[in-house]
Amino acid sequence: MPCRLHLPLAAALLAGSPSLHAQEPVVGARDPDALFHSSDPKLNTNKQVAYHIVKDLLEAGHWELADKYLTERYIQHNPNAASGRNGVVKFFTEVRKVTPVPIPQKMNTKVVSVVAEGDLVVVAYVHEAKDAKDSSQSYTTTWFDMWRFKDGKADEHWDPATRIGQ
Numbered sequence: 001m002p003c004r005l006h007l008p009l010a011a012a013l014l015a016g017s018p019s020l021h022a023q024e025p026v027v028g029a030r031d032p033d034a035l036f037h038s039s040d041p042k043l044n045t046n047k048q049v050a051y052h053i054v055k056d057l058l059e060a061g062h063w064e065l066a067d068k069y070l071t072e073r074y075i076q077h078n079p080n081a082a083s084g085r086n087g088v089v090k091f092f093t094e095v096r097k098v099t100p101v102p103i104p105q106k107m108n109t110k111v112v113s114v115v116a117e118g119d120l121v122v123v124a125y126v127h128e129a130k131d132a133k134d135s136s137q138s139y140t141t142t143w144f145d146m147w148r149f150k151d152g153k154a155d156e157h158w159d160p161a162t163r164i165g166q
Helices: 002-015 032-036 041-059 063-069 085-095
Strands: 070-076 111-117 120-130 138-150 153-158
Touching (some): 032 041, 032 111, 041 063, 041 120, 041 153, 070 085
Antiparallel strands (some): 120 138
């Protein structure tokens, strides 16, 4: 019986506790360009290709350069873009209607980390989103892209995307 008396009090305390709603913001690295290097030659090559995918293609929208960084078969696990280099180029140029901007000297994208192991490179980014309960508020979380590399180009891609419009 004493437990039943404590439950309403505990629930009231938890509901009013700011720590339940607090979140530390996700912060990008001060020098994201530095994260795309490795002393291991193979990992360095893969990280450098990932760097150009993020900076030249994703950030600056220069999808005409895709053949330098993506294999022709480019396996896509994002549900919004078709597999194949042409499929991802079409997604960004025709569906998302990305307009190219000058490629920056240094990356502007807020990168949290870059991890390379074997033929994989994972890039984690700061992702800002609107609060579903209050659209005047926003919060940060983490987004990622992961690529598998083959012969110096990205051959397969994963990210946490869900279908557009859902």
